[in-house]
Amino acid sequence: MRKGDRTTAPDIPCAHPDRPRMHRNACSACFSLFHHNLHREKRLARARKRRKERYATEPEYRERLKANSRRHAAKQTPAWSRWKKLRTKYGLTAADYSRLLKQQGGKCAICRQPETRVNQYGPLPLSVDHCHKTGRVRGLLCLLCNTGIGKLQDSPKLLRAALTYLEKETK
Ligand SMILES: [Zn+2]
Numbered sequence: 001m002r003k004g005d006r007t008t009a010p011d012i013p014c015a016h017p018d019r020p021r022m023h024r025n026a027c028s029a030c031f032s033l034f035h036h037n038l039h040r041e042k043r044l045a046r047a048r049k050r051r052k053e054r055y056a057t058e059p060e061y062r063e064r065l066k067a068n069s070r071r072h073a074a075k076q077t078p079a080w081s082r083w084k085k086l087r088t089k090y091g092l093t094a095a096d097y098s099r100l101l102k103q104q105g106g107k108c109a110i111c112r113q114p115e116t117r118v119n120q121y122g123p124l125p126l127s128v129d130h131c132h133k134t135g136r137v138r139g140l141l142c143l144l145c146n147t148g149i150g151k152l153q154d155s156p157k158l159l160r161a162a163l164t165y166l167e168k169e170t171k
């Protein structure tokens with residue numbers, strides 16, 4: 001970098017025209033954020049190095065880390081991943097699921113049949129059907145019914161039209 005280049009360095013992005021300028025046309029918050037990110041890699045590398053050192057020299061720290069990763073590995077079952085997904089995506093807990101399942105008598109809310117599909121882990125649980133707009137859980141469906149209404153875009157209008165068509169054409 002040549003002398004004087006610093007003064008011509010581009011502005012730091014800042015969306016706060018009302019705040020006082022600090023340097024390179026940024027407010028102090030955006031300026032320090034910029035620097036925080038600028039040295040991010042170095043900072044992360046330093047932390048990594050420190051962790052490595054502690055791992056090598058502190059038996060207690062090492063055991064704690066090992067125990068953590070064992071706990072984490074033990075949790076990574078297909079069933080646990082599924083619950084985690086349901087909880088984070090729809091806020092649905094295992095208790096909510098079993099309550100719904102009980103309400104529906106363990107059967108699909110549309111065809112009133114239990115799930116018949118299996119995968120490599122065994123019988124599939126009923127799928128959680130949710131509104132794609134609001135994310136609200138509507139009920140539990142078998143895979144066929146769930147993909148069936150999905151293919152008609154979850155649209156009552158289209159489903160009614162399909163019904164009318166089928167009744168008219170199926171003699
Ligand atoms: Zn700013």
Ligand SMILES: [Zn+2]
Nearest residue numbers: 108111142145
């Ligand atoms: Zn069904």
